[in-house]
């Protein structure tokens with residue numbers, strides 16, 4: 076069995092003081108040794124998290140240029156100085172609210188990988204696409220945009236399936252739905268990047284994941300972890316999710 080990976084995506088939540096308070100509590104917990112845990116925090120909070128060794132950290136975005144006239148953006152070297160390991164790319168909120176295209180997501184993915192980070196590529200369909208029976212084709216096309224013409228790949232491949240209709244809504248995909256999609260995405264990845272890399276890839280589920288449903292989701296063969304919004308904002312609820320999600324791998 077693969078090492079589970081639970082990644083908090085704090086989105087636009089927590090000031091620096093709130094981040095410090097979270098860590099003060101979280102650092103007192105015993106995390107399962109079988110599991111990888113990361114927190115993707117707002118940029119300024121990454122500086123607060125830079126000096127702790129409790130969890131890996133990740134950014135929620137990156138700009139694909141070294142430095143220069145890119146108002147409001149963040150560079151790889153700035154993130155590296157904060158000790159960041161992961162970079163989320165292609166989150167549906169950025170695709171929707173900030174109009175990020177597949178091509179731009181692909182550019183960011185490969186830029187982040189080239190800079191030594193582990194990109195976490197997010198894919199996921201809207202409710203209308205799911206109801207129209209287009210979910211799988213849509214998510215596969217989001218993989219194609221990043222992997223079809225890839226010259227080089229990062230050592231660690233992480234893809235998060237986040238159905239948009241399940242994000243922040245309290246509606247979780249059933250474990251069977253998540254498994255069906257992730258199995259299809261792994262098979263598609265195998266065609267794009269080869270069987271070995273596809274099998275080694277960690278595929279995450281995201282969308283109202285919490286302690287109550289983590290164990291059932293993690294029991295599925297192709298669910299290797301989670302990308303967690305709401306349930307990661309409080310130290311105790313994130314810990315409970317990590318423990319439940321790790322129960323089968325201990």
Ligand code: 13P
Pocket residue numbers: 084166237241242243244245281282283284302303304305306
């Ligand atoms: P929620 O866990 O709040 O549904 O958010 C999921 C998500 O978008 C993580 O990136």
